Amino acid sequence: MALFLSTFVNKVDRKGRVSVPASFRSALSQQSFSGVVAFPSLSLPAIEGSGIDRFEKIAEGIDDLNPFSDEHDDFSKAIFGKAHQLPFDSEGRIILPELLLAHAGISELAAFVGQGRRFQIWEPEAFRAYEAEAVDRAKRDRSSLKLPPRSGDGGA
Amino acid sequence: MALFLSTFVNKVDRKGRVSVPASFRSALSQQSFSGVVAFPSLSLPAIEGSGIDRFEKIAEGIDDLNPFSDEHDDFSKAIFGKAHQLPFDSEGRIILPELLLAHAGISELAAFVGQGRRFQIWEPEAFRAYEAEAVDRAKRDRSSLKLPPRSGDGGA
């Protein structure tokens, strides 16, 4: 099962190509589409990414729950309408669409940030600032830590 | 299940490689990824380590909760982005990334400290100092020590 860990900063070349980190590629290698699905984050200046299987699962789940609700409609528009299927080239690179680059403020460098089952793509400096905040909040509020209950296995 | 016990001090060679103690390796041998997952401790100048299974579980829990939310708890954000998958080489060594070495102040030597289900990696001197403190606190406050009820586990 795919697991995205760690942060990798890669270059965006003149043609808008970026290498997807090798470990991310291998996490995606068993999916039905050889590439990345990406869409703008709803609340952050970042690009959300994952394999296509995750989207298929989510689409299924949404349909099952409430196929005709307005909520579903908004959701579909917000996510599925803006999602892009970005195929790997033979070197494992993708081309980030102008819209997504703009949303994340990316120009020269792109930071691939693992988030477990999915990942985000940030402008590196923006991410550093955001990360510092997140770590800060995490330190203040350990209660947000969700682990399977187990004794002798606390947080960091 | 295997436990991480005892403390081992190993050398960091010129290429940044460290041997993971054999007993730790065997504790990790049944996991789906042959290596270590490591991330900086949020509260200590140390590297936290465990097998990948622990992360798989966490990722699963988060993703199930709310697959599209940007509100995923800060803790997991802070961790997944900073975590590194460090594969064993054929001799059972790992390469500690510069960022983690810096966080723990490690240069020549690394102390692997068993913590039961997980372990930590310290700069040996820093750990000695911390350990002395910890013992002190433990003496002052015995009540904080809580063991899960389990037979065949005689105390020290």
Add this chain to the structure above:
DNA sequence: TGAAATTCCATTGACGCCCATAGGATGGCA
């Protein structure tokens, strides 16, 4: 026919894999 995009090839530097060595621990055997 020109611009953009996709495919292909080349470079380089890091990392993975291999071998070699030493020292300690273990167990066998006299």
Add this chain to the structure above:
DNA sequence: TGCCATCCTATGGGCGTCAATGGAATTTCA
């Protein structure tokens, strides 16, 4: 009980491979 053979862990270094990157060549579409 003491010595020796063996195994395994920790360590060091060399080398081939692959990932990341850049650019050229070729194709597609307007």
